[in-house]
Amino acid sequence: MTDEEAREVAFAFLADRIDKVRTGEWVIIGAWEHETAWSVGYQSRAFIESGDIHDSLVGNGPVVVPKSGADPWLAWSGRPVEEQIAEGRPTLG
Numbered sequence: 585m586t587d588e589e590a591r592e593v594a595f596a597f598l599a600d601r602i603d604k605v606r607t608g609e610w611v612i613i614g615a616w617e618h619e620t621a622w623s624v625g626y627q628s629r630a631f632i633e634s635g636d637i638h639d640s641l642v643g644n645g646p647v648v649v650p651k652s653g654a655d656p657w658l659a660w661s662g663r664p665v666e667e668q669i670a671e672g673r674p675t676l677g
Contacts, residue, residue: 585651590615590622594647597656598626610641615649616665622649623665648673 591612598605605611608629615624623646630639645659648669659668668674 585622585649587615587617587622590617590624590649593649593656594622594624594626597647597649604628616646618666618669620651621669622651623647623659623669624649 594615595605595612598610602610605626610626611629611632613625613627613632615622625646626641626644628639628641631637631641643661645661645668646665647656648659648665649656650673654673657673659665660674
């Protein structure tokens with residue numbers, strides 16, 4: 585899986601769930617490769633354009649795109665994404 589493919593998967597995952605991605609208010613800002621997955625970050629377009637912290641998204645973890653082709657998932661913002669990828673997709677309960 586390439587950087588571009590990971591970005592496309594993450595965009596589709598977010599666009600299915602968040603209107604602001606579909607309208608272009610939130611955008612993909614980067615993809616970082618890990619051993620078994622990519623982590624893909626996103627941010628508000630307003631923050632990218634203004635640099636004003638008041639326009640930024642806060643508390644959003646990246647989308648994790650497994651290289652295996654498994655479904656993507658959202659990482660938490662409070663823990664290193666590398667640890668979360670190593671543990672695998674979280675489950676509720």
